[in-house]
Amino acid sequence: MSTDTAKSWNRYLPPALRSWRDAGIILPFAILFVTLSITSQPFLRKTNLLNILDQQSAILIIAAAGALILVSGAIDLSVGATYALAGCVSAQYAIKHSVLSAVIVGLALGLLVGIVNGIIVAIFKINSLIATLAMSFVIGGLGAKITKGNLIMLTEKPEYGKIAQSTWLGVSSSIWLMVGVIVVLGFLLTRTTTGRYMIASGGNAQAARLAGIRVSLIRIIAFGISGMAAALAGIIDASRVLSASAQLGGTLAFTVLAGIVVGGTSIAGGQGSVWRTVFGVLFIALIGNGFDLLGIDPLYHQIALGLILLVAVGLDAWGNNKRR
Amino acid sequence: MTKQAGDLTVVGVSKSFGGVAALTDVSITVKQGEVHSLVGENGAGKSTLGKIISGLLLPDSGQIQISGESVSFRSPREALAHGIVTIAQELAIVPGLTVAENVLLGDEPKKVGFIKRKKLRKDFAALAKRVGFEFEPDTVAGSLSVAEQQKIEILRALSRNASIIIMDEPTAALSRQEAEALHKVICDLSKAGTTVILVSHFLSEVLELSDTISVLRDGHLVKTMPAAQSNQEELIELMLGRSLGAIYPTKIFPHYTAPTVLFVNNLCAGGVSNAWLSVRAGEILGVAGLVGSGRSELARAIFKDSKIHSGSIEINGVRITGKNPLAALQRGISLLPESRKELGLLLERSIKENITLSSLDRWSKFGIISRRRENQVVAKILEKVLVKSAGVRQKVSHLSGGNQQKVLLARTLMSSPRVLIVDEPTRGVDVGSKRAIYDLLTELAADGLAIIAISSDLEEVLGIAHRVIVIRGGKIVSELSGRAMTEHAVLEAAFTGTK
Numbered sequence: 001m002s003t004d005t006a007k008s009w010n011r012y013l014p015p016a017l018r019s020w021r022d023a024g025i026i027l028p029f030a031i032l033f034v035t036l037s038i039t040s041q042p043f044l045r046k047t048n049l050l051n052i053l054d055q056q057s058a059i060l061i062i063a064a065a066g067a068l069i070l071v072s073g074a075i076d077l078s079v080g081a082t083y084a085l086a087g088c089v090s091a092q093y094a095i096k097h098s099v100l101s102a103v104i105v106g107l108a109l110g111l112l113v114g115i116v117n118g119i120i121v122a123i124f125k126i127n128s129l130i131a132t133l134a135m136s137f138v139i140g141g142l143g144a145k146i147t148k149g150n151l152i153m154l155t156e157k158p159e160y161g162k163i164a165q166s167t168w169l170g171v172s173s174s175i176w177l178m179v180g181v182i183v184v185l186g187f188l189l190t191r192t193t194t195g196r197y198m199i200a201s202g203g204n205a206q207a208a209r210l211a212g213i214r215v216s217l218i219r220i221i222a223f224g225i226s227g228m229a230a231a232l233a234g235i236i237d238a239s240r241v242l243s244a245s246a247q248l249g250g251t252l253a254f255t256v257l258a259g260i261v262v263g264g265t266s267i268a269g270g271q272g273s274v275w276r277t278v279f280g281v282l283f284i285a286l287i288g289n290g291f292d293l294l295g296i297d298p299l300y301h302q303i304a305l306g307l308i309l310l311v312a313v314g315l316d317a318w319g320n321n322k323r324r
Numbered sequence: 325m326t327k328q329a330g331d332l333t334v335v336g337v338s339k340s341f342g343g344v345a346a347l348t349d350v351s352i353t354v355k356q357g358e359v360h361s362l363v364g365e366n367g368a369g370k371s372t373l374g375k376i377i378s379g380l381l382l383p384d385s386g387q388i389q390i391s392g393e394s395v396s397f398r399s400p401r402e403a404l405a406h407g408i409v410t411i412a413q414e415l416a417i418v419p420g421l422t423v424a425e426n427v428l429l430g431d432e433p434k435k436v437g438f439i440k441r442k443k444l445r446k447d448f449a450a451l452a453k454r455v456g457f458e459f460e461p462d463t464v465a466g467s468l469s470v471a472e473q474q475k476i477e478i479l480r481a482l483s484r485n486a487s488i489i490i491m492d493e494p495t496a497a498l499s500r501q502e503a504e505a506l507h508k509v510i511c512d513l514s515k516a517g518t519t520v521i522l523v524s525h526f527l528s529e530v531l532e533l534s535d536t537i538s539v540l541r542d543g544h545l546v547k548t549m550p551a552a553q554s555n556q557e558e559l560i561e562l563m564l565g566r567s568l569g570a571i572y573p574t575k576i577f578p579h580y581t582a583p584t585v586l587f588v589n590n591l592c593a594g595g596v597s598n599a600w601l602s603v604r605a606g607e608i609l610g611v612a613g614l615v616g617s618g619r620s621e622l623a624r625a626i627f628k629d630s631k632i633h634s635g636s637i638e639i640n641g642v643r644i645t646g647k648n649p650l651a652a653l654q655r656g657i658s659l660l661p662e663s664r665k666e667l668g669l670l671l672e673r674s675i676k677e678n679i680t681l682s683s684l685d686r687w688s689k690f691g692i693i694s695r696r697r698e699n700q701v702v703a704k705i706l707e708k709v710l711v712k713s714a715g716v717r718q719k720v721s722h723l724s725g726g727n728q729q730k731v732l733l734a735r736t737l738m739s740s741p742r743v744l745i746v747d748e749p750t751r752g753v754d755v756g757s758k759r760a761i762y763d764l765l766t767e768l769a770a771d772g773l774a775i776i777a778i779s780s781d782l783e784e785v786l787g788i789a790h791r792v793i794v795i796r797g798g799k800i801v802s803e804l805s806g807r808a809m810t811e812h813a814v815l816e817a818a819f820t821g822t823k
Contacts, residue, residue, distance in 0.1 A: 192691045193688050193692075196677065196693065200673075200677075200681055203673060204671070206667050207666075207667055207668050207669060207670060209629075212650040212739075213681070270672060
């Protein structure tokens with residue numbers, strides 16, 4: 001118990017900050033943020049910061065749900081295709097129907113795709129990496145078929161733009177939606193039985209089953225959430241530019257995965273958090289923003305991103321080895 | 325790789341994990357060619373010491389000397405170069421490779437990257453002959469029993485010219501005959517000049533095999549002494565720092581009016597055929613049988629973890645209809661699975677999360693966990709099941725085996741079961757925790773819980789059960805109670821299938 005008293009001041013910190021290793025992404029994020037504030041004049045302006053959040057809102061929504069998928073021991077590579085398909089279908093539907101119904105149709109489609117993914121992975125026991133990769137081809141093909149390869153324009157339906165482009169308290173609705181999703185999913189993972197069961201299913205599926213957890217159902221729920229999040233992101237981006245195309249979202253799944261992993265969520269499952277994922281995604285976004293503001297060749301941006309990802313995965317593996 | 329014979333000396337070694345001291349200033353000399361046992365309760369530091377000697381862990385302070393020369397191992401590979409090899413509880417064999425390939429893994433005779441298969445077999449044959457093991461070199465290792473697989477590891481160690489072999493609980497997963505075979509191997513190794521450091525919970529085994537015994541308690545070395553000058557009582561006293569009393573608590577038999585809680589009716593499932601059994605409230609039914617006889621299969625079938633072909637399971641006269649463990653749990657059956665790491669715990673999560681995992685619904689409303697209630701119930705159960713830890717937020721991977729088992733036992737009790745099945749409740753658990761677990765089981769039974777206790781340790785089954793059934797080949801071949809419940813009768817039934 002002597003250790004408790006020695007570190008008693010720690011009690012006032014959130015659990016994640018009690019040791020530097022647990023702090024993970026926070027430290028580099030803070031360093032980067034401060035560095036950019038000093039080196040680049042426009043960085044700290046409100047418009048720039050809100051701009052970053054606005055641009056990242058779709059990715060953040062998908063990544064928050066993706067963290068749940070990883071925690072529950074799976075991976076979802078079909079989010080890019082779902083994002084594009086839901087955006088297209090919702091936009092197409094909005095041309096002739098109300099905006100609200102178009103949103104509902106888009107989300108329902110995402111949920112459906114997610115549940116199909118979940119059933120393939122949980123019931124038919126197909127490795128999620130391969131299953132969702134295959135599904136992304138199927139969904140992508142469906143998208144191309146529905147749009148016939150064309151860009152769907154919503155110039156005659158400007159109301160659709162209100163989904164992402166309205167402002168409240170000076171902040172655009174896309175950001176509000178993103179914050180809402182993150183809060184809900186963060187709460188789901190840390191404070192609900194479903195979240196606890198996701199952690200258990202990803203950490204030790206056999207033990208979870210013997211503890212009376214419906215592991216398959218939990219995985220299907222995680223995929224359902226992921227599909228819906230991808231659809232919402234697709235709708236938001238369609239609303240931002242008032243157009244949608246089935247060609248979008250090609251590398252989205254990997255961008256999202258990079259953010260989650262940089263945030264410190266384990267690819268092995270059973271460990272992870274939504275708010276860390278947010279910092280992981282924003283960390284990557286800040287690097288991009290910084291390179292732009294400082295006028296560095298974007299080529300280096302890619303290289304830097306790759307190296308950061310390797311460091312993040314390396315730290316995870318190192319931590320796992322050390323624990324043994 | 326060089327063979328370094330000589331005495332191994334540990335000088336003033338200390339090691340702590342996250343501020344908790346696991347070893348404090350331990351100094352031991354292991355003479356060449358002796359069998360030196362490390363005993364102590366779980367958490368006493370014997371496994372940590374073994375890991376430091378074998379290079380898996382680095383000591384915080386102190387050093388290791390071989391033949392008086394100071395050495396420092398940063399990895400098991402460096403320890404290996406000094407002739408030190410560990411055979412861990414979790415075996416490191418590649419199931420898909422043959423025996424010979426496993427033995428010479430990483431050290432195959434080769435020419436420009438191609439393995440010389442003939443030479444490989446010849447090397448293996450020479451080695452097996454030298455040690456006196458009979459092995460078909462082309463058998464696939466995965467098809468062998470655990471004892472045989474252990475022999476593969478021993479052979480591998482010897483093929484690397486190991487002069488010091490550390491064995492961590494080598495007989496924990498073995499049947500009686502297998503354990504005896506391994507004992508002979510250990511004696512032979514020692515005669516041939518190989519030093520064996522044995523970490524074991526079986527005191528009779530330790531006394532029989534060792535030349536020297538070192539007792540650890542709470543990370544301190546209590547005493548090092550010749551085995552010939554010691555006995556079980558003394559060892560237990562040294563390990564606990566007090567005398568244990570009887571190993572088993574006094575049996576409290578259920579009242580004759582106690583109702584039957586569990587009734588298993590002609591159950592046929594994977595590995596189980598035509599099982600009839602009943603357990604009354606307050607009764608502890610022991611299940612004995614050889615390894616692989618279908619003991620655990622019976623437990624899994626009753627817990628609905630395997631497909632049931634025919635027959636039924638009734639609790640208080642009502643048949644359980646569901647097809648998964650959740651159904652069994654909801655109707656009041658709890659299982660403590662035989663392997664806590666694979667089947668039980670979330671090792672990277674906290675004590676609290678592990679304890680409430682199967683009863684989370686009760687402490688939540690609309691799926692939202694009530695932190696207050698969760699903390700309360702965990703605190704309450706921990707008063708009953710004493711777990712030594714740095715708090716309920718500690719990861720269970722940082723706990724000793726005995727404490728991990730107690731955490732798992734706490735979980736099974738959280739769902740308020742009417743029937744508790746414990747499969748190997750004290751496997752890999754130290755003497756002190758063993759007694760605590762026996763006391764707890766006895767107490768639970770006295771409170772009216774029906775308990776099925778499965779164990780490979782025959783003494784344990786006879787020590788705590790009110791009635792014993794013996795399983796052989798998936799069938800219940802004998803049921804013993806009262807004075808008929810003897811070691812002899814159980815063994816006879818287990819081996820021959822007759823009463």
